[in-house]
Amino acid sequence: xxxxxxxxxxxxxxxxxxxxxxxxxxxxxxxxxxxxxxxxxxxxxxxxxxxxxxxxxxxxxxxxxxxxxxxxxxxxxxxxxxxxxxxxxxxxxxxxxxxxxxxxxxxxxxxxxxxxxxxxxxxxxxxxxxxxxxxxxxxxxxxxxxxxxxxxxxxxxxxxxxxxxxxxxxxxxxxxxxxxxxxxxxxxxxxxxxxxxxxxxxxxxxxxxxxxxxxxxxxxxxxxxxxxxxxxxxxxxxxxxxxxxxxxxxxxxxxxxxxxxxxxxxxxxxxxxxxxxxxxxxxxxxxxxxxxxxxxxxxxxxxxxxxx
Amino acid sequence: xxxxxxxxxxxxxxxxxxxxxxxxxxxxxxxxxxxxxxxxxxxxxxxxxxxxxxxxxxxxxxxxxxxxxxxxxxxxxxxxxxxxxxxxxxxxxxxxxxxxxxxxxxxxxxxxxxxxxxxxxxxxxxxxxxxxxxxxxxxxxxxxxxxxxxxxxxxxxxxxxxxxxxxxxxxxxxxxxxxxxxxxxxxxxxxxxxxxxxxxxxxxxxxxxxxxxxxxxxxxxxxxxxxxxxxxxxxxxxxxxxxxxxxxxxxxxxxxxxxxxxxxxxxxxxxxxxxxxxxxxxxxxxxxxxxxxxxxxxxxxxxxxxxxxxxxxxxxxxxxxxxxxxxxxxxxxxxxxxxxxxxxxxxx
Numbered sequence: 222x223x224x225x226x227x228x229x230x231x232x233x234x235x236x237x238x239x240x241x242x243x244x245x246x247x248x249x250x251x252x253x254x255x256x257x258x259x260x261x262x263x264x265x266x267x268x269x270x271x272x273x274x275x276x277x278x279x280x281x282x283x284x285x286x287x288x289x290x291x292x293x294x295x296x297x298x299x300x301x302x303x304x305x306x307x308x309x310x311x312x313x314x315x316x317x318x319x320x321x322x323x324x325x326x327x328x329x330x331x332x333x334x335x336x337x338x339x340x341x342x343x344x345x346x347x348x349x350x351x352x353x354x355x356x357x358x359x360x361x362x363x364x365x366x367x368x369x370x371x372x373x374x375x376x377x378x379x380x381x382x383x384x385x386x387x388x389x390x391x392x393x394x395x396x397x398x399x400x401x402x403x404x405x406x407x408x409x410x411x412x413x414x415x416x417x418x419x420x421x422x423x424x425x426x427x428x429x430x431x432x433x434x435x436x437x438x439x440x441x442x443x444x445x446x447x448x449x450x451x452x453x454x455x456x457x458x459x460x461x462x463x464x465x466x467x468x469x470x471x472x473x474x475x476x477x478x479x480x481x482x483x484x485x486x487x488x489x490x491x492x493x494x495x496x497x498x499x500x501x502x503x504x505x506x507x508x509x510x511x512x513x514x515x516x517x518x519x520x521x522x523x524x525x526x527x528x529x
Numbered sequence: 530x531x532x533x534x535x536x537x538x539x540x541x542x543x544x545x546x547x548x549x550x551x552x553x554x555x556x557x558x559x560x561x562x563x564x565x566x567x568x569x570x571x572x573x574x575x576x577x578x579x580x581x582x583x584x585x586x587x588x589x590x591x592x593x594x595x596x597x598x599x600x601x602x603x604x605x606x607x608x609x610x611x612x613x614x615x616x617x618x619x620x621x622x623x624x625x626x627x628x629x630x631x632x633x634x635x636x637x638x639x640x641x642x643x644x645x646x647x648x649x650x651x652x653x654x655x656x657x658x659x660x661x662x663x664x665x666x667x668x669x670x671x672x673x674x675x676x677x678x679x680x681x682x683x684x685x686x687x688x689x690x691x692x693x694x695x696x697x698x699x700x701x702x703x704x705x706x707x708x709x710x711x712x713x714x715x716x717x718x719x720x721x722x723x724x725x726x727x728x729x730x731x732x733x734x735x736x737x738x739x740x741x742x743x744x745x746x747x748x749x750x751x752x753x754x755x756x757x758x759x760x761x762x763x764x765x766x767x768x769x770x771x772x773x774x775x776x777x778x779x780x781x782x783x784x785x786x787x788x789x790x791x792x793x794x795x796x797x798x799x800x801x802x803x804x805x806x807x808x809x810x811x812x813x814x815x816x817x818x819x820x821x822x823x824x825x826x827x828x829x830x831x832x833x834x835x836x837x838x839x840x841x842x843x844x845x846x847x848x849x850x851x852x853x854x855x856x857x858x859x860x861x862x863x864x865x866x867x868x869x870x871x872x873x874x875x876x877x
Binding site for chain 2: 301302303304305306308309312327328329330331332333335336346348350351352353354357358361369370371376379380397399400401402403404406409410429430431432433434435436437439440442447449515516519520521522523
């Protein structure tokens with residue numbers, strides 16, 4: 222640990238964007254809970270599929286104002302895969318508002334935001350693998366960095382100069398977004414075309430489980446996004462997070478027990494709570510799903526290691 | 530130089546022929562591609578600085594020098610793929626690769642990491658930069674970002690856009706556009722896929738490999754052969770069933786009790802059928818995938834595509850896919866089915 226501040230280390234908790242297509246009422250209930258939680262920051266927006274339409278940009282903005290009024294910092298995220306002019310129109314609408322910071326989902330967003338000379342958050346799908354790349358983005362106006370999912374914590378610490386280069390956030394809890402496609406795998410599974418998908422992804426509140434042929438849970442299909450079946454969980458890795466200069470932890474929404482997840486991280490990361498007990502409690506929330514932390518420790522992402 | 534078909538006598542100027550950009554995993558493949566009519570070849574060094582970092586593949590300095598001389602003497606170009614993301618503790622390896630490309634006279638660098646772009650822009654401002662498919666630029670805004678900040682002159686589009694989206698990207702921008710014409714097909718957006726590192730620790734972005742051979746195990750049992758990737762069962766073949774390389778996204782998995790190719794069937798991309806459309810919309814270059822393939826594969830594919838591009842440019846309206854081309858390509862693809870991929874989105 223490099224300094225008293227780091228040793229004392231507190232972590233801001235961020236509620237990442239909801240990756241799934243939840244009915245509007247469920248979404249509102251979810252954020253009503255988040256509003257009362259220990260999370261400091263909430264990232265809002267549809268980041269996966271433009272066809273999901275229950276929430277328009279104006280609805281996200283209204284929700285953002287409500288959460289802001291409850292004392293939360295709100296960041297608006299742009300879609301991860303931009304394919305069409307209509308995708309770009311939504312992106313510009315988000316970039317042009319000036320009430321909230323914008324988290325760039327791709328280089329299209331970076332172009333719009335840097336042309337407007339607006340500060341921005343580097344989303345987890347912007348590839349920053351080294352110090353020089355981060356410096357370039359900081360010069361352009363990046364004010365916060367969410368590290369790519371596959372980057373080991375040791376590397377995160379090199380890229381951000383131990384935390385001094387930029388406020389650094391890592392993906393600390395949730396099914397991991399691993400890949401994006403133009404193709405919808407949920408629709409494919411249901412033998413539907415993408416343009417007539419019947420919004421079947423709404424039936425899978427936490428994605429649709431894909432297992433290997435010998436029964437090992439492997440991935441989760443979430444429309445055009447492919448996630449890990451396992452849940453990344455870095456609650457046991459506090460020392461390594463501090464050493465890597467990480468100051469913010471992203472918790473990715475799940476349909477059940479998520480408020481308990483937030484408070485478990487608050488308890489361990491900011492209140493010196495016992496990580497072993499908290500880990501057991503988190504595992505109990507999703508007993509049939511593996512918790513993993515391999516990426517953080519420079520191993521395959523599907524691995525778990527008890528060594529912090 | 531190859532004999533090219535004479536352009537027809539139209540009132541409007543004939544369309545500009547897209548460059549044929551062919552893969553060279555070795556000096557022999559480079560020479561055969563050049564002889565078979567490639568306008569440019571692309572290649573990489575023998576390390577993690579490029580996205581085909583496989584044993585026995587790629588170029589050392591002497592081979593690179595000879596390859597560049599060979600291509601240049603015949604009026605063709607050599608593009609160097611430096612299209613992985615520089616590892617944080619070894620950025621100098623990527624910088625040295627840029628210097629090598631500049632010193633030996635590569636015609637352009639194919640890059641994905643803005644750190645590499647910034648270094649090349651500052652140290653070798655005369656060296657043209659092409660935006661790699663690994664940079665995941667899927668819109669004209671994303672391409673303009675790299676043009677504005679790093680001066681890229683060409684962008685290779687990810688294999689996820691439809692033809693009309695490709696046309697829109699070309700119409701809205703001033704950067705030359707290169708698209709994939711033939712070869713293996715990524716169903717995921719390139720440069721943003723961590724499936725391989727999730728399963729094995731190594732990915733295209735961090736190691737220049739996907740589903741690396743070192744992680745593959747073939748396991749025989751009484752009634753099946755299993756293909757495992759770091760222990761994970763990717764596919765299981767009955768005796769006599771054709772087997773494919775266990776690329777993670779092309780395996781058979783179970784979803785809701787049904788076993789199927791849940792992500793992508795093991796097909797490969799072939800855009801010969803839409804070549805006149807690509808020419809008409811102003812695609813500047815067509816890329817053939819396959820630096821990992823044999824020199825003879827590269828030669829035969831290059832020859833087919835040379836003929837096809839010449840025919841499409843000579844008269845797009847009368848252009849037809851020659852059955853001989855199809856049969857050559859089908860033979861080379863080991864019986865795999867061909868698809869237009871995202872370009873026409875049968876699954877849309």
